[in-house]
Amino acid sequence: MNHDAYDDNYIRAILNSVKSIAMVGASPVNVRPSYFAFKYLAQRGYDMIPVNPGHVGKSLLGKPFVASLGDIDRPIDMIDIFRNSSHIMPVVDEALKLSPLPKVIWMQLGARDDAAAEKAEAAGIQVVMNRCPKIEYGRLSSEISWMGVNSRTLSSKRAPIPTQGMRLSLNRMSVGGGETAASDRAAKNKSELS
Amino acid sequence: MTDRHPGFSTLAVHAGAQPDPTTGARATPIYQTTSFVFNDADHAASLFGLQAFGNIYTRIGNPTNAVLEERVAALEGGTAALAVASGHAAQVVVFQQLLMPGDEIIAARKLYGGSINQFTHAFKSFGWNVAWADSDDIASFERAVTPHTKAIFIESIANPSGSITDIEAIAAVARKAGVPLIVDNTLATPYLIRPIDHGADIVVHSLTKFLGGHGNSLGGIIVDAGTFDWSKDNKYPMLSEPRPEYHGIKLQETFGNFAFAIACRVLGLRDLGPALSPFNAFMILTGIETLPLRMQKHCENAKAVAEFLAGHPKVAAVNYAGLASDRYNNLARKYAPKGAGAVFTFSLKDGYDAGVNLVSNLKLFSHLANVGDTRSLVIHPASTTHSQLDDAAKVKSGAAPDVVRLSIGIEDKEDLIADLEQALTA
Numbered sequence: 001m002n003h004d005a006y007d008d009n010y011i012r013a014i015l016n017s018v019k020s021i022a023m024v025g026a027s028p029v030n031v032r033p034s035y036f037a038f039k040y041l042a043q044r045g046y047d048m049i050p051v052n053p054g055h056v057g058k059s060l061l062g063k064p065f066v067a068s069l070g071d072i073d074r075p076i077d078m079i080d081i082f083r084n085s086s087h088i089m090p091v092v093d094e095a096l097k098l099s100p101l102p103k104v105i106w107m108q109l110g111a112r113d114d115a116a117a118e119k120a121e122a123a124g125i126q127v128v129m130n131r132c133p134k135i136e137y138g139r140l141s142s143e144i145s146w147m148g149v150n151s152r153t154l155s156s157k158r159a160p161i162p163t164q165g166m167r168l169s170l171n172r173m174s175v176g177g178g179e180t181a182a183s184d185r186a187a188k189n190k191s192e193l194s
Numbered sequence: 195m196t197d198r199h200p201g202f203s204t205l206a207v208h209a210g211a212q213p214d215p216t217t218g219a220r221a222t223p224i225y226q227t228t229s230f231v232f233n234d235a236d237h238a239a240s241l242f243g244l245q246a247f248g249n250i251y252t253r254i255g256n257p258t259n260a261v262l263e264e265r266v267a268a269l270e271g272g273t274a275a276l277a278v279a280s281g282h283a284a285q286v287v288v289f290q291q292l293l294m295p296g297d298e299i300i301a302a303r304k305l306y307g308g309s310i311n312q313f314t315h316a317f318k319s320f321g322w323n324v325a326w327a328d329s330d331d332i333a334s335f336e337r338a339v340t341p342h343t344k345a346i347f348i349e350s351i352a353n354p355s356g357s358i359t360d361i362e363a364i365a366a367v368a369r370k371a372g373v374p375l376i377v378d379n380t381l382a383t384p385y386l387i388r389p390i391d392h393g394a395d396i397v398v399h400s401l402t403k404f405l406g407g408h409g410n411s412l413g414g415i416i417v418d419a420g421t422f423d424w425s426k427d428n429k430y431p432m433l434s435e436p437r438p439e440y441h442g443i444k445l446q447e448t449f450g451n452f453a454f455a456i457a458c459r460v461l462g463l464r465d466l467g468p469a470l471s472p473f474n475a476f477m478i479l480t481g482i483e484t485l486p487l488r489m490q491k492h493c494e495n496a497k498a499v500a501e502f503l504a505g506h507p508k509v510a511a512v513n514y515a516g517l518a519s520d521r522y523n524n525l526a527r528k529y530a531p532k533g534a535g536a537v538f539t540f541s542l543k544d545g546y547d548a549g550v551n552l553v554s555n556l557k558l559f560s561h562l563a564n565v566g567d568t569r570s571l572v573i574h575p576a577s578t579t580h581s582q583l584d585d586a587a588k589v590k591s592g593a594a595p596d597v598v599r600l601s602i603g604i605e606d607k608e609d610l611i612a613d614l615e616q617a618l619t620a
C-alpha cells in the first residue's frame with residue numbers, strides 16, 4: 001500500500017463497507033476536530049463509539065465513552081485514531097489483541113506511523129494515514145463541494161439531497177491526481193528543507 | 195472502476211457540476227438567493243460552527259459559486275477555491291489572511307497597473323509594505339527577503355508586457371524564505387500554465403478576463419494548492435492559532451490541506467464582504483466550458499497578428515513571447531508550450547502620437563480598459579491602466595509611453611490583420 005497517495009477506490013471501499021467506528025481520542029469539546037468528525041460520521045449513519053479514558057461516565061452525542069478498545073462490547077469495523085503520531089503504536093498494539101480484529105485502522109489528518117501501519121497490515125488490517133474520514137466522505141460524496149473544495153470526482157447523475165442521517169452515494173467517477181500530486185509535492189518540499 | 199484522469203476539456207465542462215438534486219436541471223442553476231433554510235437549530239449551529247458542510251448566506255457561500263470554485267480548483271490542480279467579486283477582491287482577501295500591520299510582501303515590478311496601485315496605496319493604508327523585485331533578475335527577489343516577508347507575488351504572464359515569468363526559480367526563493375508563492379494566473383489561465391505544477395502555493399485570477407472570456411462579468415478567485423504548511427512556525431496565526439471568532443478552532447488542524455481556502459472564506463469573505471453574484475458565477479462558468487477552444491483560437495490569432503506587426507515597416511518592436519525572436523521565447527516554450535497567451539505590446543517607429551492615431555483609426559478593435567474578451571481590444575497603457583506610475587516605473591512595468599497593448603480576440607485573424615493594416619496606413 002502506498003501511504004503517500006491513496007487510490008479513491010481504496011478509501012471509497014472502506015467508507016462503503018465499515019459500519020462501526022471506534023474513535024480513539026474523541027473529545028467532548030465542540031471545537032475540536034474529533035468532535036466535528038464524530039458528529040458528522042454519526043449523522044451519516046455509522047455506529048460511533050467514543051474512546052477516551054478521561055471522559056468515562058460521560059457521553060458524546062448520546063454515545064457513552066469507553067476507556068479503551070477492550071471495553072467495547074461489540075465487533076469494531078474501524079478504529080479512527082485521533083492522537084499524535086507518537087501515540088499511534090500503543091493503540092495499534094491494543095487493536096491487535098481484539099477478537100475479531102478490526103478491518104481498518106485509520107489515522108487522523110497529521111498522524112502517521114509507518115511502523116505501526118506495517119504491523120497492522122501484516123495482521124491483514126487495512127490502514128489509512130494522515131486523512132480525515134469526514135473530509136474523505138464529504139469529498140467522495142461531493143458534499144464538501146459546498147465549501148469550494150475540489151472533490152476530484154465527476155458525476156452526470158442526479159445527486160441525492162443531503163439530509164441528516166442519510167448515507168450519501170460515494171460512487172462517483174474519480175479524478176486521480178489533483179490533490180495527491182500537490183500533497184506529495186508538499187511532503188517532498190518539506191523533506192528537502194529539513 | 196479504477197481511478198481515471200479526465201483531461202482538461204472534460205474538467206472544464208464537468209468539474210464541480212452535477213444535475214440539480216431537486217429538479218434534475220442539467221445546466222448549473224443560478225441560486226439567486228441571499229439565504230438558505232436550516233434543517234433545525236442543531237444544523238444551524240453546526241453550520242455556523244464550521245462543523246457541517248452546507249450553505250448559510252450568500253456572502254459566505256452559494257451553490258452556483260461553489261460549482262465555479264470546484265471547477266477552477268480542478269483546472270488548476272488545487273485542493274479548493276474561493277470565488278469573490280473581482281480579481282482585486284481576491285488579492286485583498288488573500289493578503290488579509292497572511293499579513294499583519296508591519297508585514298511585507300515581495301512583488302514583481304511587472305504587474306497589472308491596478309495591482310501596483312492596490313499594493314502601493316491601499317495596502318499601505320493597512321500597514322502592509324511592498325518590496326519590488328525584477329522578474330528578469332531572480333536574485334532581486336532573494337535580496338528583498340527580510341524577517342518581515344510573508345509572501346511573494348508574481349504574474350505568470352505579465353500584463354501588459356506579455357512577458358513570461360520563471361515561476362520555478364521564484365518558487366525556489368519562496369521555499370527557501372519559508373513563505374508562500376502567490377501567482378496571478380489571469381493572462382495565462384490554467385489551460386496555458388498551471389502554476390501549482392511549478393511550485394505556486396496560491397493562485398489568484400481575475401475571472402473577468404479569459405476564464406469568463408466574454409467581457410460581460412466581473413469576478414475573481416483564489417485557489418489553494420494545499421502545499422504550504424501554515425503551522426510550522428507562528429508566522430500565519432490566522433491559520434495556525436485558535437480563532438476567537440470560531441470559539442478557538444485552529445483552521446489548518448481542522449481543514450488540513452484546504453485550510454487556506456477556508457480561511458479566505460470564513461475569515462476574509464465573511465468579514466470583508468466582497469461576495470460574487472451568483473449570476474456572474476453562472477456567466478463565468480458558462481465561459482469556462484469553452485476555455486480550451488477559446489484559448490487555442492486566442493493564441494493562434496495572437497501569433498498571426500504579432501508576426502504581421504513584426505514584419506510591418508511602421509512597427510519599431512513587438513513584445514510577444516510566442517515569437518521565436520522574443521527574449522521570453524525560451525520561457526514560453528517551457529511554461530506555455532500551447533501558446534504564449536493573447537495579450538502583448540508593440541511600439542511604433544513614430545512614437546507616442548502614432549500610437550494614439552493607430553488606436554483612433556482602428557475599426558474592429560475596441561478601445562477599452564480590459565483584456566481577455568472574445569473581441570479584440572486595444573489600449574495605450576501609459577495614459578490609462580498604468581497612468582499613475584512615473585515614467586521610469588512605466589518602463590519597468592512594461593508600459594513605456596510609446597507602447598500599445600493588444601488583447602487579441604477570437605475573430606478571423608485575416609480581419610484583425612486587415613484592420614491593423616488600414617489603421618497603420620490611414
Ligand SMILES: Cc1ncc(COP(=O)(O)O)c(C=O)c1O
Pocket residue numbers: 280281282283306308309349353378380381399400401402403412413414564565
Ligand atoms: C493580471 C490582472 N490581475 C488582476 C486584475 C484585476 O482584476 P479585476 O478587474 O477583476 O478586479 C486584472 C485586471 O485587469 C489583471 O489584468
